[in-house]
Amino acid sequence: MKKVWALVLTTAMALSVLSGCSGSQKPEASSNQGQKEGTEAEKTLEDQDKKKETVTLRMWGGVPAEAGPQAVCDNFNELxxxxGIQEEYERFVNDDTGNLKLETNLLSGTGVDLYMTYAADVLVKRAGGNMALDLSELIERDGFELKQYFGDMAEAYYVNGKPFSIPTKLDQYGIVINKDMFDEAGIEIPTEWTFDEFAETAKKLTHGEGPDKVYGMFWNSQQDLTYVFSDLVTQTNGGDPMYLSETETSFKDPVVIKAVELINNMMNVDKTSPTHTDSVTQKLSQEGMFLTGKCAMTIGPWIVRSIKDKETYPHDFTTAFAPYPVVEKGQRNYTQGSYGDFLCINPKTENIDAAWEFAKWYATEGMLPVVEGGRVPASNTYDPEVVAKAFLNGAEDHIDLDSAMKILIAPADNCAVPSITNHIAEVKKVVTEELEKIFIGQQTVEAGMSKAKERADAFLK
Known part of the structure; x- marks a missing residue:
């Protein structure tokens, strides 16, 4: 009997111990679970804090996102x-309507942290209208001297002696040429030519009638009539082709008159270029004319991004480049070279420091994706060979490297640098109105340019 009770007691004690062990494990497991849940909650809060700390910038530009800007943003966002900084891209069309939309957003202070300005007169307007931030303090704070990266020419784009933008693109332009048409006509790609030689070349390359007509030249006048100054006058007269001085325009200068006569004759006398009326009413474009073989030459190598897009613009010819012509042999004093793509910061942004960080990165190291669309960096921080490779990427078989390097990529040491912006918006508007009357046959070249000078000079005195 004693043995039985001893066995019962031993069993009871063992069960009690087991029960106690089992009971002690449950609270421990619960404690571990609580710690785990607490850790996950803390991590979630940290992630939320991180998201709150991340600044998302909105940059507006006129280049289609797929032509490089989206890749720029992707690269920046990864780096x-x-x-705590991320970038989004918003495309606006670089015309009157698109620029009005941009400026409306700038003035309202919403939706724009950084943006591109594409013309010096527009930059002046935005700087004076509190739409572009004076970068002086940021430049001084960080020691980011523009001359260090962009040379003396950077100061040509100051407004009233102050930097309101970073000039990111080197604009070296020239005539865009269908090399196959030149080869078939036995014409070599020019390395220099006069207005007369240019006009004769256009005649040789013009043939056909009606919808089958191929023009020697397309001036793209419906986009901007003042190309006559930047592309035909600058080489001889320098970086202020619309001015003789701060108080006088150049609209009766002999080189200006010859340049306007050249375009007018090609449109309305020789018929080697579509008329301005046709360009406007038919909404002609470089892509629609040049890449479909409707013209042998056109103006402005910003078409490079479309040349590479053979899916949208199928073509099988090689594109080459030539310098703009001058009035007489040996007259060239300057390269049609300047800076463009002026990267500005909206003074109303709440993210000035983050925007400035992106602007510096973009200008000095982030531009390679847009080089593929024909935009050559202005900063001296890029390797020319890398730039050339990016420029040709995707078009190795249909862009002539030799002429592209000479005209568009290799930096020139005699660029025409602008220095006068006095009432430039008003001056440009006046001369555009008078040029249009000339090109549609409402007035002669001499009468129209005299009227343009009289009207524009009134703003300067």
């Missing part, structure tokens, strides 16, 4: 994902 800066742990630094």
């Amino acid at each position: 800066y994902k742990d630094k």
Whole structure:
């Protein structure tokens, strides 16, 4: 009997111990689970804090996102994902309507942190209208001297002696040429030519009638009539082709008159270029004319991004480039070279420091994706060979490298640098109105340019 009770007691004690062990494990497991849930909650809060700390910038530009800007943003976002800055791109069309939309957003202070300005007169307007931030303090704070990266020419784009933008693109332009048409006509790609030689070449390349007609030249006048100054006058007269001085325009200068006569004759006398009326009413474009073989030459190598897009613009010819012509042999004093793509910061942004960080990165190291669309960096921080490779990427078989390097990529040391912006918006508007009357046959070249000078000079005195 004693043995039985001893067995019962031993069993009871063992069960009690087991029960106690089992009971002590449950609270421990619960404690571990609580710690785990607490850790996950803390992590979630940290992630939320991180998201709150991340600044998302909105940059507006006129280049289609797929032509490089989206890749720029993707590269930046990868590099800066742990630094709390991300970038989004908004495309606006670089015309009157698109620029009005941009400026409306700038003045309202919403939706724009950084943006591109594409013309010096527009930059002046935005700087004076509190739509572009004076970068002086940021430049001084960070020691980011523009001359260090962009040379003395950077100061040509100051407004009233102050920097309101970073000039990111080197604009070296020339005539865009269908090399196959030149080869078939036995014409070599020019390395220099006069207005007369240019006009004769256009005649040789013009043939056909009606819808089958191929023009020697397309001036793209419906986009901007003042190309006559930047592309035909600058080479001889320098970086202020519309001015003789701060108080006088150049609209009766002999080189200006010859340049306007050249375009007018090609449109309305020789018929080697579509008329301005046709360009406007038919909404002609470089892509629609040049890449479909409707013209042998056109103006402005910003078409490079479309040349590479053979899916949208199928073609099988090689594109080459030539300098703009001058009035007489040996007259060239300057290269049609300047800076463009003026990157500005909206003074109303709440993210000035983050926007400035992106602007510096973009200008000095982030531009390679847009080089593929024909935009050559202005900063001296880029390797020319890398730039050339990016420029040709996707078009190795249909862009002539030799002429592209000479005209568009290799930096020139005699660029025409602008220095006068006095009432430039008003001056440009006046001369555009008078040029249009000339090109549609409402007035002669001499009468129209005299009227343009009289009207524009009134703003300067």
